[in-house]
Amino acid sequence: MLYSLLRPLLFQMEPERAHHFTLNMIRRLHTLGLSRLIQPNINTTPTTIMGIEFPNRVGLAAGLDKNGEYIDALAALGFGFIEIGTITPRPQAGNPQPRMFRLPQAQAIINRMGFNNHGVEQLVENVKKSHYKGILGINIGKNADTPMEKATEDYLICLRKVYPYASYITANISSPNTKNLRQLQDSTELGGLLSALKEEQKKLAEQHRKYVPIVLKIAPDLNSEQIKAIAELLLHYTFDGVIATNTTVSRDAVQGLKHGDEAGGLSGAPVREASTAVIMQLAEHLKGEVPIIGAGGILSGEHAQQKIAAGASLVQLYSGLIYRGPALVKESIKALNALGTSN
Numbered sequence: 001m002l003y004s005l006l007r008p009l010l011f012q013m014e015p016e017r018a019h020h021f022t023l024n025m026i027r028r029l030h031t032l033g034l035s036r037l038i039q040p041n042i043n044t045t046p047t048t049i050m051g052i053e054f055p056n057r058v059g060l061a062a063g064l065d066k067n068g069e070y071i072d073a074l075a076a077l078g079f080g081f082i083e084i085g086t087i088t089p090r091p092q093a094g095n096p097q098p099r100m101f102r103l104p105q106a107q108a109i110i111n112r113m114g115f116n117n118h119g120v121e122q123l124v125e126n127v128k129k130s131h132y133k134g135i136l137g138i139n140i141g142k143n144a145d146t147p148m149e150k151a152t153e154d155y156l157i158c159l160r161k162v163y164p165y166a167s168y169i170t171a172n173i174s175s176p177n178t179k180n181l182r183q184l185q186d187s188t189e190l191g192g193l194l195s196a197l198k199e200e201q202k203k204l205a206e207q208h209r210k211y212v213p214i215v216l217k218i219a220p221d222l223n224s225e226q227i228k229a230i231a232e233l234l235l236h237y238t239f240d241g242v243i244a245t246n247t248t249v250s251r252d253a254v255q256g257l258k259h260g261d262e263a264g265g266l267s268g269a270p271v272r273e274a275s276t277a278v279i280m281q282l283a284e285h286l287k288g289e290v291p292i293i294g295a296g297g298i299l300s301g302e303h304a305q306q307k308i309a310a311g312a313s314l315v316q317l318y319s320g321l322i323y324r325g326p327a328l329v330k331e332s333i334k335a336l337n338a339l340g341t342s343n
């Protein structure tokens with residue numbers, strides 16, 4: 001309700017400005033103790049996935065709070081889990097602006113942010129300062145200027161630094177905005193990365209006396225053979241989970257629209273079907289052994305249900321929040337409640 005009044009004003013602003021404006025407003029409301037105005041009040045049944053008890057199955061996707069600066073305020077919107085990042089070892093500016101575009105006719109966003117972030121050390125400081133006690137995912141990546149042959153080292157640096165503070169950690173190898181990053185999805189490269197992450201996780205689990213699951217985030221632009229090969233590696237390395245999916249490089253759905261030919265990753269409604277198709281194929285190969293977190297084009301409760309029906313155990317939202325506002329969180333939680341806990 002509140003958001004439908006605000007949206008026309010926000011959509012007048014340059015998208016990245018509107019992004020910061022909205023996050024600061026949510027934080028101010030929270031600091032003033034007014035977040036209950038937007039906070040959903042719904043009973044949910046907790047679900048245990050990857051050994052973690054999630055209060056509900058609707059999470060915030062990575063990229064909205066890259067540095068973990070708004071965790072408490074975002075948590076007040078009712079999410080069952082929050083994923084911050086993508087963070088890289090060293091701070092980096094990302095691509096030149098403008099680098100985020102709205103395509104309202106398609107209920108879509110194109111972004112080529114390029115992992116703009118304040119670096120892993122700052123993120124850890126921000127997490128330490130937050131009061132959030134819920135489920136926190138921390139999404140890690142590589143610096144743009146780290147050569148591809150040293151990519152694994154960047155993931156390991158971030159893994160070690162965030163390990164004590166995360167409920168789970170996401171290795172993001174699917175952003176289209178860091179040159180050659182998606183190469184890591186090729187099975188020849190991926191085996192090495194997954195094995196290094198699992199080996200380090202074992203050491204860290206002993207050192208910190210806690211096991212933090214690691215999940216892999218993949219793209220929607222993979223063919224059936226690639227999906228099968230990734231699933232086999234996830235099973236082989238007993239990976240803890242997989243997020244399907246990131247944004248797409250396809251432009252089929254937005255041809256001819258304003259901003260439709262901007263470079264970057266396309267998200268929102270046009271990526272929905274492709275993401276769901278990846279979830280279905282993963283589910284077929286993984287047979288329930290590796291949980292799937294579904295993201296991509298959820299703009300209604302029904303879309304959230306579709307991800308669960310395809311085989312996801314949890315869902316995440318991003319672009320839908322820009323088009324629908326915080327009401328989408330409540331709607332999605334309710335829709336998944338209606339499915340019961342068997343799904």
Ligand SMILES: Cc1cc2nc3c(=O)[nH]c(=O)nc-3n(C[C@H](O)[C@H](O)[C@H](O)COP(=O)(O)O)c2cc1C
Nearest residue numbers: 061062063085086111245246267268296297318319
């Ligand atoms: C502006 C923007 C920035 C994003 N940044 C990241 C990121 O840093 N790391 C990441 O793993 N995904 C990032 N994503 C991808 C989302 O987390 C999500 O996987 C994708 O947008 C599909 O979901 P959606 O259609 O609900 O937005 C970003 C998406 C958008 C729109």
